[in-house]
Amino acid sequence: MKMTPKSKLLTCSAVALLATTATLHAEMTDEARQFLADNGISDELIEQAATATATELDVPAEWLEKAAEEGTIDFSTNDAAGHVAEWLPVFNARYPDIEIVATETSGAARAVQPLLAYKSSNLVRHIVVSFEGSLPDYIEADALAELDDLPAWDGVPEDRRAADGTFAGMQNTTWCLIYNKDRVSEDELPATWWDLVAEDSALKDGRVGAANRAQLWTLNLWTHEDYGSERMTNEFLPAFFNTLKPQLRSEGVGGMINLPLVGEFDVGLPTPNDETAEMMETGAPIGWHCPEPVPQYFNLIGMFRDSPTHYSSKVFINWILSQEGQLVRLAAGGDGPVHKDLQVEGAAALADEYAGKDIALRTMDGMLNELPKLYDVWNPLWAETGGPN
Structure with missing residues (x-):
């Protein structure tokens, strides 16, 4: 044409x-x-x-x-x-x-x-x-x-x-523990996740409130070389539920951030770095602590x-x-x-709280292949110890 x-x-x-x-x-x-x-x-x-x-x-x-x-x-x-x-x-x-x-x-x-x-x-x-x-x-x-x-x-x-x-x-989000500074001293904070669930843990018997969000932090430990699926199944998770005896809550992540402020429990998990930082900026008497290895995911x-x-x-x-x-x-x-x-300095909230620590990254393989296996262990323990649906 x-x-x-x-x-x-x-x-x-x-x-x-x-x-x-x-x-x-x-x-x-x-x-x-x-x-x-x-x-x-x-x-x-x-x-x-x-x-x-x-x-x-x-x-x-x-x-x-x-x-x-x-x-x-x-x-x-x-x-x-x-x-x-x-x-x-x-x-x-x-x-x-x-x-x-x-x-x-x-x-x-x-x-x-x-x-x-x-x-x-x-x-x-x-x-x-x-x-x-x-x-x-x-x-x-x-x-x-x-x-x-x-x-x-x-x-x-x-x-x-x-x-x-x-x-x-x-x-990227990093998941650690939020705590009420008026009720928890720094020497009570666990250096590792094993310390959190130990027999002599300062935070046992209901001082910790936990949301039903295994995929946000527990999966990272499940795939980490110092924990692994076998030790998580036979040691860590039974100790978490039966030794630590956390309050098992129906609230989500927002509740874990807000409820320590009103005395429902002293420590909440899991809580993300970004939302926790925002709460800390209000002047609320809270801190954020990362046991090692530090759970991080995307x-x-x-x-x-x-x-x-x-x-x-x-x-x-x-x-x-x-x-x-x-x-x-x-x-x-x-x-x-x-x-x-x-992935540079100044591009993440509260990065100074986990800088230099061992990071437990939640991997694609973990999400696709290991998460169902974790749920097979986590879900019965959550239900058997009184966790809400």
Whole structure:
């Protein structure tokens, strides 16, 4: 077909528009730069992230065009509403055509219920985050779409993302003990997890409150060379329940952080570094202590297959995995970056509490293959010793 002068002009204009769009989306926005600077991120890290945007945020123009035609992304998050209110405007400054509703929910509502709905052909959420405890169920249901074509995908370390590209780590979190400083002295704090459950533990007989969250810390010990599945089954877990005799609570992580303040128990576990740091900043009389080896893991993010927000969800997850997105979420809520180029000083809350200590990382193999075995031991012990459903 012969091209007329008018059609040539339109074609050139379209190409120019796409080029402009690509350029805009491959540079750090003024809003992101200002937000990071205002929230204590160093100039060095800001410039590093700004340089990385040229590749990490260079999403295909086709994705942006299709994303603009899709509806609102709906997902459940463990981010507090105040945190979302901080990072969402920064995201929307870059992608104003993508609408997001991020609702703070508990573990079951965030991870279990959306999967049950998906298996019933009723998609109620588009993106899923922090679903580690249900990961085997998601894999069995083949519920997650591939993400390994995201420009920011390679920034996630290989040991913290799925080999088939269906999920990735989005942040690092460290899980230790929160304690009431008015009720617990530093010399009562255990140096190791073995010390916590010892016969002469200063914290036994109900001074510890424990949430039913084995996947957040116990799995790390289960796969650690100093503990292992055999010793966990025959020694550590029986001692945890029968010697330590913790209060077995129905509350989640939020309860473990708040209840020591009102005297329900003296020490809460497991508690994350980011949320605990936020509570400590209020001046509350609490401390945070990490027995060795220190449990650390990475929260996951993925998206459901056949989502009506397929392209907008990919654009959003790509931003979350980029250095810009990682630093914005660090500044907004203390979420530790998982990005391989951001494992540096100043990029995690309360890092001084575990710096130099032995880290027990929860591995992909642990989540996929060892977690069901741990549950086979943990769940009966929890029930037999009076743990609530």
